[in-house]
Amino acid sequence: MRSINRQLLALLLTALTVSAVLIGVSSYMEVHEEISELFDYQLYQIALSHRDQKTFDLQPAAASDYEKDEGFTVQVWDPSGTLIYTSRQNTTLPRATTTGLHTISAGNEQWRVYLISHLGRTIQVSQSLTARQEMSVSFIQRTMIPICIIFAVLAVIIWIVVRHALTPLNRIANGVARLSPTSLEPLPEHDLPVEILPLVKRLNYLFDQLGHAFDIQKRFVADAAHELRTPLTAITLQLRILEQSSGEEERIEALDKLKSGVNRAARLVGQLLALARVEPEAPRFTIREVSINSLVTEIISEQSRIAADKGITLAAQDDEPVIITGEPDALRAMISNLVDNAIRYTLPGGKVDVTARNTERTVVIEVADTGPGIPLEKRELIFDRFNRGQRTDATGCGLGMAIVKSAVIRHDGSIALGETATGKGLKVTIKLPRYPLN
Numbered sequence: 001m002r003s004i005n006r007q008l009l010a011l012l013l014t015a016l017t018v019s020a021v022l023i024g025v026s027s028y029m030e031v032h033e034e035i036s037e038l039f040d041y042q043l044y045q046i047a048l049s050h051r052d053q054k055t056f057d058l059q060p061a062a063a064s065d066y067e068k069d070e071g072f073t074v075q076v077w078d079p080s081g082t083l084i085y086t087s088r089q090n091t092t093l094p095r096a097t098t099t100g101l102h103t104i105s106a107g108n109e110q111w112r113v114y115l116i117s118h119l120g121r122t123i124q125v126s127q128s129l130t131a132r133q134e135m136s137v138s139f140i141q142r143t144m145i146p147i148c149i150i151f152a153v154l155a156v157i158i159w160i161v162v163r164h165a166l167t168p169l170n171r172i173a174n175g176v177a178r179l180s181p182t183s184l185e186p187l188p189e190h191d192l193p194v195e196i197l198p199l200v201k202r203l204n205y206l207f208d209q210l211g212h213a214f215d216i217q218k219r220f221v222a223d224a225a226h227e228l229r230t231p232l233t234a235i236t237l238q239l240r241i242l243e244q245s246s247g248e249e250e251r252i253e254a255l256d257k258l259k260s261g262v263n264r265a266a267r268l269v270g271q272l273l274a275l276a277r278v279e280p281e282a283p284r285f286t287i288r289e290v291s292i293n294s295l296v297t298e299i300i301s302e303q304s305r306i307a308a309d310k311g312i313t314l315a316a317q318d319d320e321p322v323i324i325t326g327e328p329d330a331l332r333a334m335i336s337n338l339v340d341n342a343i344r345y346t347l348p349g350g351k352v353d354v355t356a357r358n359t360e361r362t363v364v365i366e367v368a369d370t371g372p373g374i375p376l377e378k379r380e381l382i383f384d385r386f387n388r389g390q391r392t393d394a395t396g397c398g399l400g401m402a403i404v405k406s407a408v409i410r411h412d413g414s415i416a417l418g419e420t421a422t423g424k425g426l427k428v429t430i431k432l433p434r435y436p437l438n
């Protein structure tokens with residue numbers, strides 16, 4: 001598993017080590033060059049110091065300090081080419097061919113030499129390049145020790161800082177671990193780095209939304225159970241009456257009530273299912289081109305018998321093809337509930353008109369009736385679940401308009417309640433963009 005902690009430490013410590021190595025290598029190169037220049041100059045100085053010497057003893061008493069420590073060898077030849085002096089008995093180096101500074105090979109080693117001629121004598125001062133290198137290395141070793149200590153201290157500081165910087169993340173992880181679907185406590189937002197604060201704020205917002213959705217869901221289930229209890233109690237009661245009834249009349253009455261109880265329960269279950277399908281959280285179903293004209297025709301033919309029984313004229317006005325890209329089931333539930341309401345709440349002899357038309361970017365669906373209408377102050381409330389206004393009759397369950405509103409929201413549309421042209425009745429106007437879903 002990937003760990004930010006480990007990744008950061010690995011990156012920073014690698015960068016630190018690479019820097020240390022680079023500093024070491026570049027210092028070595030620099031120091032070596034400086035030392036070489038310095039020793040070349042020293043070769044020249046030593047040669048000069050031997051130039052004016054009158055006599056040379058082939059057996060010197062002892063090598064001087066610089067000769068011992070820094071590996072210099074001084075050789076002197078007389079005009080006939082005979083070696084008359086050497087500072088190291090056991091070191092025989094060839095003579096360079098020309099005067100000046102040279103690098104020559106002798107044995108397995110490279111030597112740096114300086115040769116001068118004076119009054120027929122030749123003086124050559126040499127130094128082994130291996131000796132030079134050893135001196136550069138020992139110098140670098142001494143300078144690198146404090147650098148290495150500083151880098152080790154830096155590594156420890158980096159380790160502590162990285163651990164410390166990541167503690168807010170651990171705190172959040174612990175906070176999230178304590179959460180459960182039943183207790184969505186917001187995570188603490190104080191003392192958080194700016195990089196993490198937006199994430200925590202967003203999480204808290206989502207928890208809040210989730211908690212809200214849970215509450216709504218719980219209330220909905222409780223309301224639904226409560227609403228279902230009424231028709232089921234009535235059904236049980238009527239069944240008992242039916243069992244005990246002796247007369248035909250009593251039996252028919254009980255059967256009638258039983259039928260309406262079953263219808264009511266069936267209606268409630270149907271409405272609950274329809275609502276569950278169009279809720280904003282519900283997954284998207286088939287999205288395709290839907291002909292509103294066909295939907296209206298189907299719904300009107302389904303409900304025309306109920307309208308006719310009530311003496312209500314049900315008509316559609318859709319002269320042009322009205323087509324929308326959307327969810328057929330949601331659109332059907334939406335129009336069907338509006339027509340159902342219009343027929344249900346309009347008195348016999350009334351009229352219900354369903355209109356569908358196009359505007360430049362939207363389609364407009366209107367359902368107008370000649371019923372009692374809804375007072376202005378009550379209009380917003382009828383979209384709430386299980387809210388039936390002043391109605392107490394057993395014919396509805398108060399979910400129709402909630403279904404309508406959810407379907408409108410799913411299609412990014414708008415809904416408005418108003419009066420018809422005569423000032424009476426209710427006119428519901430829905431506007432839906434023609435290509436709302438993606």
Ligand SMILES: Nc1ncnc2c1ncn2[C@@H]1O[C@H](COP(=O)(O)OP(=O)(O)OP(=O)(O)O)[C@@H](O)[C@H]1O
Nearest residue numbers: 341342345382388389391396397398399400401426
């Ligand atoms: N066309 C209308 N005319 C008058 N009142 C209406 C009309 N449409 C709805 N209402 C009022 O709004 C309330 C809510 O309507 P909604 O369709 O949500 O529930 P319902 O019709 O009571 O039950 P159901 O879920 O079975 O449709 C109704 O009870 C009624 O009081």
Ligand SMILES: [Mg+2]
Nearest residue numbers: 341396400401
């Ligand atoms: Mg209704």
